[in-house]
Amino acid sequence: MGNQAGVLKCSMSGWGRFPVEECESVRPERYRDLTASAGRQIARGQGRSYGDAALGKRVILTERVNRLLAFDAVAGVLRAEAGVTLAEVLAAIMPHGWFLPVTPGTQWASLGGCVAADVHGKNHHHDGTFGQHVLELEMILADASRVTCSATKNQALFWATIGGMGLTGIIGEVNLKLRRIGSSYLRVRHHPAKNLAQTFALFGDPGLDDQYSVAWIDCLAGGKQLGRSILMCAHHAAPEELPAALQGSAAVGTSRSVAFDLAAAVLNPLTIQLFNAVYYHRQGNKRAPYFAHYDHYFYPLDRIADWNRLYGKRGFVQYQCVVPEAGALTAVSALLQTVSQSRRPSFLAVLKRLGVQNAALLSFPLAGYTLALDIPMRDRGVFDLLRTLDAIVLQHGGRVYLAKDAVLTPQTFRAMYPRYRDWQRIKQAVDPAHGFESSLSRRLGMGYA
Amino acid sequence: MRKVVLILGATSAIARAAAGEFAEQGYDVYLAGRDAEELARIAADLAIRYRIKAGWGIFAAESLSDHGRFFAQAISNMGEMDGVVLAMGYLGDPIAARNFDTGGAEVILINFTAAASILGHCANYLEARKQGFIIGIGSVAGDRGRQSNYTYGAAKGALALYLQGLRNRLYDSGVRVITVKPGFVDTAMTYGMPGLFLVATPQYVGRRIVTALHKSADVIYVPNFWRYIMWIIRLIPEPVFKRLKL
Ligand SMILES: Cc1cc2nc3c(=O)[nH]c(=O)nc-3n(C[C@H](O)[C@H](O)[C@H](O)COP(=O)(O)OP(=O)(O)OC[C@H]3O[C@@H](n4cnc5c(N)ncnc54)[C@H](O)[C@@H]3O)c2cc1C
Numbered sequence: 217m218g219n220q221a222g223v224l225k226c227s228m229s230g231w232g233r234f235p236v237e238e239c240e241s242v243r244p245e246r247y248r249d250l251t252a253s254a255g256r257q258i259a260r261g262q263g264r265s266y267g268d269a270a271l272g273k274r275v276i277l278t279e280r281v282n283r284l285l286a287f288d289a290v291a292g293v294l295r296a297e298a299g300v301t302l303a304e305v306l307a308a309i310m311p312h313g314w315f316l317p318v319t320p321g322t323q324w325a326s327l328g329g330c331v332a333a334d335v336h337g338k339n340h341h342h343d344g345t346f347g348q349h350v351l352e353l354e355m356i357l358a359d360a361s362r363v364t365c366s367a368t369k370n371q372a373l374f375w376a377t378i379g380g381m382g383l384t385g386i387i388g389e390v391n392l393k394l395r396r397i398g399s400s401y402l403r404v405r406h407h408p409a410k411n412l413a414q415t416f417a418l419f420g421d422p423g424l425d426d427q428y429s430v431a432w433i434d435c436l437a438g439g440k441q442l443g444r445s446i447l448m449c450a451h452h453a454a455p456e457e458l459p460a461a462l463q464g465s466a467a468v469g470t471s472r473s474v475a476f477d478l479a480a481a482v483l484n485p486l487t488i489q490l491f492n493a494v495y496y497h498r499q500g501n502k503r504a505p506y507f508a509h510y511d512h513y514f515y516p517l518d519r520i521a522d523w524n525r526l527y528g529k530r531g532f533v534q535y536q537c538v539v540p541e542a543g544a545l546t547a548v549s550a551l552l553q554t555v556s557q558s559r560r561p562s563f564l565a566v567l568k569r570l571g572v573q574n575a576a577l578l579s580f581p582l583a584g585y586t587l588a589l590d591i592p593m594r595d596r597g598v599f600d601l602l603r604t605l606d607a608i609v610l611q612h613g614g615r616v617y618l619a620k621d622a623v624l625t626p627q628t629f630r631a632m633y634p635r636y637r638d639w640q641r642i643k644q645a646v647d648p649a650h651g652f653e654s655s656l657s658r659r660l661g662m663g664y665a
Numbered sequence: 666m667r668k669v670v671l672i673l674g675a676t677s678a679i680a681r682a683a684a685g686e687f688a689e690q691g692y693d694v695y696l697a698g699r700d701a702e703e704l705a706r707i708a709a710d711l712a713i714r715y716r717i718k719a720g721w722g723i724f725a726a727e728s729l730s731d732h733g734r735f736f737a738q739a740i741s742n743m744g745e746m747d748g749v750v751l752a753m754g755y756l757g758d759p760i761a762a763r764n765f766d767t768g769g770a771e772v773i774l775i776n777f778t779a780a781a782s783i784l785g786h787c788a789n790y791l792e793a794r795k796q797g798f799i800i801g802i803g804s805v806a807g808d809r810g811r812q813s814n815y816t817y818g819a820a821k822g823a824l825a826l827y828l829q830g831l832r833n834r835l836y837d838s839g840v841r842v843i844t845v846k847p848g849f850v851d852t853a854m855t856y857g858m859p860g861l862f863l864v865a866t867p868q869y870v871g872r873r874i875v876t877a878l879h880k881s882a883d884v885i886y887v888p889n890f891w892r893y894i895m896w897i898i899r900l901i902p903e904p905v906f907k908r909l910k911l
């Protein structure tokens with residue numbers, strides 16, 4: 217009650233369901249209405265960031281400003297409004313033999329969210345981030361003006377917006393270069409590793425490398441088996457690579473709607489432990505290459521309805537950090553040990569090798585290894601654990617991913633993102649009155665010295 | 666031969682969902698409304714997602730004398746028309762709409778007079794072709810007058826009567842006329858409004874609009890339970906009803 221017409225007061229959270237905040241929301245349906253008003257506001261895509269990045273005093277829901285505007289099926293270029301989901305983009309482009317140049321592990325993120333967080337995928341070591349495939353953006357700035365920017369036009373705004381967490385303005389339209397694919401299947405190979413050192417060795421082995429790679433870590437294995445993992449490498453299968461059974465109609469790119477395999481309700485610490493053990497042995501025993509449909513390979517979690525509820529009402533934090541190549545083994549083993557000693561079951565632990573840092577000033581990836589862990593918000597002790605992890609990361613010259621963060625402090629953030637000062641100068645120039653402010657930016661004092 | 670559907674009020678979220686459902690079934694679409702920028706965006710979107718032809722044209726409901734020309738232009742753009750969805754509507758401010766000089770006239774004009782006017786042109790065309798359909802979006806608000814929004818309700822109620830008459834007239838020529846009565850739908854019209862309950866998504870309403878074509882019901886409530894809610898509401902004797910704060 218007490219809502220003004222067109223403004224809805226509601227409680228909101230990110231994907232981790234922590235923190236939960238009371239926000240005002242507006243939901244434009246027309247492109248013209250996707251605009252800034254006086255006061256503080258932040259754009260929101262699909263709320264797939266885990267923490268407080270898409271929360272604020274006033275949240276602008278972009279979900280209905282989601283039209284595909286132009287698609288060049290020959291050149292592989294798509295122009296769309298930023299609110300559209302990756303799933304919808306895939307449904308339109310796959311039949312023409314095109315795929316996303318970079319995809320996060322969920323197809324329920326919006327284009328705008330992928331730009332604002334400069335998301336990375338399992339191919340980062342080869343293809344860089346999402347932002348590096350963006351040809352042009354149309355931005356709606358704090359003064360409600362529209363400007364286009366790209367790597368050659370308004371570059372400063374462009375590289376401050378990519379990875380800029382919605383703080384430079386509203387991303388209205390995205391012009392994206394797509395990737396050619398020969399089929400909707402991936403050729404996948406699994407390589408089991410008995411411990412962390414072996415995992416790193418597998419990542420470093422050029423003979424095993426492929427377009428996509430990621431290691432799933434059995435985070436319940438400790439001691440000598442700490443960091444035991446399965447490295448999963450893959451590439452888009454060429455039609456002639458596919459076994460006869462998958463050729464023909466399936467070889468043409470097709471998307472399909474997502475089916476839910478599992479209800480989150482069946483997951484608890486015990487089943488998670490069982491799952492991890494079973495998964496390690498089952499997947500680890502798959503020594504021969506196999507073919508996986510893209511939605512199984514890229515979006516396994518999308519198949520579990522509401523899996524983010526499995527950690528209960530208090531939610532969880534997904535802790536994702538990256539540490540530079542040198543010292544990465546020490547850092548990651550310290551991180552894993554710290555978490556394992558804290559006795560908090562994590563459903564998911566993923567390790568990935570990242571390639572070089574790009575020109576986007578607040579972009580997360582840097583050459584090294586990134587570790588992602590789910591940590592349930594069971595009690596206040598979690599904060600101490602996270603501070604300890606932050607210290608390890610910082611000590612090794614690494615950083616924490618803002619799209620997943622809910623607890624960093626202004627000081628640690630500044631130490632982790634050395635190019636913040638340059639970013640802040642651009643923010644100051646395009647949004648001097650701090651019209652774009654999220655709970656994340658307020659917590660970290662982003663936009664201020 | 667491809668089929669073509671005309672969508673009046675195409676910028677509404679319900680209309681957009683319905684257009685998507687039609688497009689998915691292989692229909693080409695012609696989108697009508699006042700907002701050129703939006704119509705162009707929605708048309709591009711439908712054409713890319715469903716690989717259909719999506720045309721659009723400016724349609725200002727209040728210019729009644731222009732409706733004939735508009736309809737002829739839609740036909741000449743698309744070659745033919747197999748059916749029409751009337752989604753245009755205007756809620757306005759219910760208090761202001763109590764009086765005609767502060768908005769009531771517009772509510773009646775858009776929801777009823779203009780709707781009847783453009784549907785008249787569509788009916789003549791489809792009657793001559795001896796096939797096709799007209800789907801009109803009314804509202805549960807048109808089932809019984811209530812103090813909270815009776816001007817809008819009266820216009821929607823009148824629209825339902827008009828559609829009923831058309832259905833009777835067009836029966837012999839094989840043209841289907843379907844009345845759709847949604848309850849609350851989560852659109853720009855209702856966003857942030859207090860007192861909403863049992864709110865349906867526009868996607869759901871859009872799907873029901875298209876599936877209605879394959880079923881026999883002439884009047885559908887969306888979701889279905891509104892049929893029973895409105896049945897009970899209509900059953901309440903007037904001497905009791907007039908005392909209620911609804
Ligand atoms: C299961 C799962 C797997 C994931 N895997 C990965 C992964 O592999 N790699 C990776 O990098 N990330 C990953 N993520 C994180 C996710 O991709 C990012 O958080 C992404 O930003 C989510 O997009 P969204 O549309 O939901 O954005 P939201 O969560 O709604 O918003 C995220 C940020 O983007 C900003 N934003 C959104 N839309 C706009 C806009 N139109 N204009 C301006 N700013 C905008 C918001 O202000 C906010 O700061 C994963 C998330 C989940 C749930």
Ligand SMILES: NC(=O)c1ccc[n+]([C@@H]2O[C@H](COP(=O)([O-])OP(=O)(O)OC[C@H]3O[C@@H](n4cnc5c(N)ncnc54)[C@H](OP(=O)(O)O)[C@@H]3O)[C@@H](O)[C@H]2O)c1
Pocket residue numbers: 673674675676677678679680698699700703724725726727751752753754755756775802803804805846847848849850851852853854855
């Ligand atoms: N939302 C609900 O809860 C609800 C419930 C029951 C029934 N309905 C009915 O469902 C239909 C769609 O509603 P909605 O909620 O999607 O509403 P909406 O977003 O307000 O859309 C209204 C549509 O009507 C068009 N329109 C309004 N005035 C016009 C005019 N003078 N000339 C031409 N077009 C005009 C608008 O086009 P422009 O782009 O030109 O503005 C727009 O496309 C309406 O008939 C409404 O009455 C809605």
